[in-house]
Amino acid sequence: MFWSSFALGSVVTAVAARVYARHIKRIRNADWVTPNMLGKRRIRGIVTSVADGDGFRLYHTPAIGWRFPLNFRNLPQRVKGGETLYIRLAGVDAPEMSSFGKPEQPFAKEAQLWLSDKILGKHVVCELLSKDQYRRVIANAYVSSNSFLPLFKTNLAHRLLSDGYGTVYEQHGAQYGSWGKELYQKLEADAKEDRRGMWKNGPDIETPAQYKRRHAQGNVDDASASSDEDTAVPESKTWIRRLLSKT
Numbered sequence: 001m002f003w004s005s006f007a008l009g010s011v012v013t014a015v016a017a018r019v020y021a022r023h024i025k026r027i028r029n030a031d032w033v034t035p036n037m038l039g040k041r042r043i044r045g046i047v048t049s050v051a052d053g054d055g056f057r058l059y060h061t062p063a064i065g066w067r068f069p070l071n072f073r074n075l076p077q078r079v080k081g082g083e084t085l086y087i088r089l090a091g092v093d094a095p096e097m098s099s100f101g102k103p104e105q106p107f108a109k110e111a112q113l114w115l116s117d118k119i120l121g122k123h124v125v126c127e128l129l130s131k132d133q134y135r136r137v138i139a140n141a142y143v144s145s146n147s148f149l150p151l152f153k154t155n156l157a158h159r160l161l162s163d164g165y166g167t168v169y170e171q172h173g174a175q176y177g178s179w180g181k182e183l184y185q186k187l188e189a190d191a192k193e194d195r196r197g198m199w200k201n202g203p204d205i206e207t208p209a210q211y212k213r214r215h216a217q218g219n220v221d222d223a224s225a226s227s228d229e230d231t232a233v234p235e236s237k238t239w240i241r242r243l244l245s246k247t
Contacts, residue, residue: 026062042126043058043128045059050112053111054093056087086137088139089141090177091175092157092166093207094112111197114160118154119143126140164192166208
């Protein structure tokens with residue numbers, strides 16, 4: 001009797017620990033992302049700021065407490081430094097913003113505004129792939145493509161390339177998931193051919209990779225990655241509130 005009760009207690013404890021780790025515990029920043037999560041874990045959160053066309057900060061909102069019907073936890077009005085993960089979109093490279101005294105690359109602001117329009121203040125699902133030396137989490141990111149059909153998700157990296165606001169990232173460690181590099185290259189080529197976004201004046205432009213090589217510094221886009229400044233959080237609307245706001 002003792003051993004059966006002990007075994008049952010151990011199983012219950014193990015299950016409870018797993019539920020807590022995956023569905024209740026918040027991942028506060030990149031330091032909380034452990035190696036066993038990479039390549040295996042998807043997390044959901046609200047985007048609190050967008051640094052450029054391929055990077056943003058995510059406030060992790062686990063399943064229990066943040067979603068209907070157990071929605072009893074609230075996002076703070078201002079998110080303190082160190083409470084978000086800096087997410088870098090995998091497989092793509094957007095034009096560089098100005099930093100460390102370097103000038104802003106053409107279409108950098110347009111790319112940032114493009115990404116902000118898609119995700120700022122909204123729920124995003126991130127598939128965690130790896131971490132880099134700048135404490136950024138490299139991830140595949142998805143956002144609902146329709147307010148009324150939230151299960152249909154758009155891959156942000158694919159859309160960035162398709163709309164012409166980024167190039168395929170081809171440096172060491174680039175990750176393209178099960179789609180393969182060929183899909184990314186095709187999306188970029190199609191955007192060039194149709195002169196979308198940064199390609200509107202033709203394909204002969206300086207790419208983000210060429211810009212970085214010219215300035216001989218690989219961290220020109222990383223000031224925001226290490227910044228822990230507090231962020232004012234934009235209002236996140238549920239589909240009901242979005243519907244009411246239109247009436």
